Every structure is written in structure tokens, then in C-alpha cells.
Amino acid sequence: MILFIADYPTVDNIRDGMYQRIAAIDSLAKSENRVYLDISFRKNKKREVSISDNCTVEHLNYFIHNKIIRDYLNKASIIYVHSVYNMLKMFPITSYGKVILDIHGIVPEEMMYLGKKFRAFVFNKIEKKAILGCYKLIHVTSSMKAFYETKYSLNLDSRSIILPIFERTEISHNKNKWDSDIFEFIYAGGMQAWQNIDLMIKASEGIHTKNIKLNFFFPQNLISNFKIKCGSCLDGKNILIDSLPKDDVISVMSRCHLGFVLRDDIAVNKVACPTKLIEYLECGVVPIVKSPDIGDFNKLGYSFIKVEELTRPLNINELREKVENNYKVLAHFQSLTEQSKSSLMKIFKKSNCTS
The missing domain is CATH 3.40.50.2000 (Glycogen Phosphorylase B;)
Structure with missing residues (x-):
């Protein structure tokens, strides 16, 4: 089972860039058994579950439903986390050995840009553990990979996949x-x-x-x-x-x-x-x-x-x-993207074969 730490994309949230990315990644795992955990620190006080085909979506509260969350984390063959923001929602209750982090953006630097220094400090700590320990890191650009290699003095070649935003729209050129x-x-x-x-x-x-x-x-x-x-x-x-x-x-x-x-x-x-x-x-x-x-x-x-x-x-x-x-x-750009999509799909398929 592939476990996604994110809310599932719907008609109500799909205009948000975050959910467009989640939907794009989900399209690579459509044939696999997967679970989405929408974890909130304040909301979701009542557990809600929806199941469609081979996809389960759980709306959970981090504190009230902590045992359920931990059970999912233990059972999953791969844990795919969308953004460092969501790393916080499973921190520190699992090892990073089966975690794929889709970084989305450089969160601590975004927080500093917005003047949120304490949040920047917290997410720097979470990010560092993730960059050092995750099984795979998904970067939306090669510039992002280079940024982290410089920031943490690491070579990330063996653990990185460069996978840009790849939602493709059939466009009739005018x-x-x-x-x-x-x-x-x-x-x-x-x-x-x-x-x-x-x-x-x-x-x-x-x-x-x-x-x-x-x-x-x-x-x-x-x-x-x-x-x-x-x-x-x-x-x-x-x-x-x-x-x-x-x-x-x-x-x-x-x-x-x-x-x-x-x-x-x-x-x-x-x-x-x-x-x-x-x-x-x-x-x-x-x-x-x-x-x-x-x-x-x-x-x-x-x-x-x-x-x-x-x-x-x-x-x-x-x-x-x-x-x-x-x-x-x-x-x-799209040719490079297709190669990366193929690499990630192989990881998804292999994880379900061995689970």
C-alpha cells in the first residue's frame, strides 16, 4: 500500500497549485492501492473515510487519531509526503527509510520571505532531517536539487528525481x-x-x-x-x-x-x-x-x-x-519530465509488489 500524506484533490481545491501537483502525482499511481491521510492539528475531530476503487481517503486529527496514523505509517510500503509542510504532520513518529518527499518548494526560505522567523526555524529542523534521511527526494527543478546540495553540503544524485510540474493540457494553438x-x-x-x-x-x-x-x-x-x-x-x-x-x-x-x-x-x-x-x-x-x-x-x-x-x-x-x-x-522539458515520471511509476509499482 502506498500512503500519501496529503489531502486528496477534488473539484473544490484543484485550482490550488499544491493540489494540481498532488493530482499529477496521483495519476502515476492510479493502478496501485493507495491511501491519503488528510491530517489536521485542529480540524477533523471526527474521523471521516471515503473509498473509491483502490483509493482510500482518511480525514484525521493528529492528536485524536494518532494511533490510526501510526498504524498506517507502519503498514505502508512507501510513504509519499507532499511538501515539507506535511512532514510536520508525521513528525517524529516514523523513520525516513521508506519516505519519498516531494519538496514542492523551499519552505523555510518561504517562511523567512514572509517574515515568519519562528516557523522558518521549525521547518529548517524538519527539512534537514528529511533531506538527510528520506529514501527519495522529488525536486521540481534541477536548481532545487543544487540548492539543497549546497545548503547541506551533500551529493543527492542517488536519491533524487527531478520531476517538474507536468500536468499537460490539450491546447489548440490559436x-x-x-x-x-x-x-x-x-x-x-x-x-x-x-x-x-x-x-x-x-x-x-x-x-x-x-x-x-x-x-x-x-x-x-x-x-x-x-x-x-x-x-x-x-x-x-x-x-x-x-x-x-x-x-x-x-x-x-x-x-x-x-x-x-x-x-x-x-x-x-x-x-x-x-x-x-x-x-x-x-x-x-x-x-x-x-x-x-x-x-x-x-x-x-x-x-x-x-x-x-x-x-x-x-x-x-x-x-x-x-x-x-x-x-x-x-x-x-517535457521529454526530461517523461523520463522522471517513468522512474517514479516503477517505484510505485515495485512497492506494491513487495508489500
């Missing part, structure tokens, strides 16, 4: 957009500090080219916040602010030329693999960046424009050339 006399921009995501929403608004206000359309998509509960932030800055511009299902956002994205992904030049972003950036490349959207060093894409040679370049005229042919290059980069 070739008509290259004949349009309107440049369409897009942003789809949240309003967290690292998204640099204020900079995006300022950059949108200062775009040199006049014939543009701006498409901004947020979760429904954030739309009013974004409009307040905008104030009157974008008055008079052709602008759409909305909340749409993912498939509809992808449809709009495929007709856009440029997309905002304004990450700062910090470690948290250098090791990341934003789903949004991959979707841009898939849809033929040129990323607008603050720093180009996002994950492995700069090393792979992707094309982008810097945010300050928006104050100059846009050239449709130059954008199209960048998109064509990005298709090649994406194909190489």
Missing part, C-alpha cells in the same frame, strides 16, 4: 492571433506577495503600445481586492477582470501574446516551477518577467521579455519568434 492588430496580455493566479501585483498594475499602466487588451483572472474572492488595488490606474484601457474555470482561462490564454510572471530574483523563485509559466509556453504566450531566473527555464534557453521593455513598442514578429523557440524548449 494561430490567428499573429494576424491580430491587438496585443493581448494575461495574468491568471493569486495575489500573494511574490506575484508582484503592484508592479504588474504599474507596468500595465505604462505599456507603450496603445492597441492592447488586458485579461486578469483571479479566484472570485480576490476580484474586488484587485479592483481596489487598481483604482483608476487602468481606466480607459481595454480590460477584463474575471474568475473563470481553468479550461476557459486556457482558452483565453491561447489567444494572448504576453503573460505576466513577475517573480523576484530570490532563492524561492530560482528553484520554483510555476504551473503558470508552463501554461504560458504551452499556449504560445511570451512571459513578461522581472527576473528570468525562474526554475530551470533560463538554463534551457527560454525566450521572454523583461517588464521594463513594455515601455517600448511591441513587435509581433519578434514575439512570434520567441514563441517558436519556447515550443522547442518546452518539448525538451
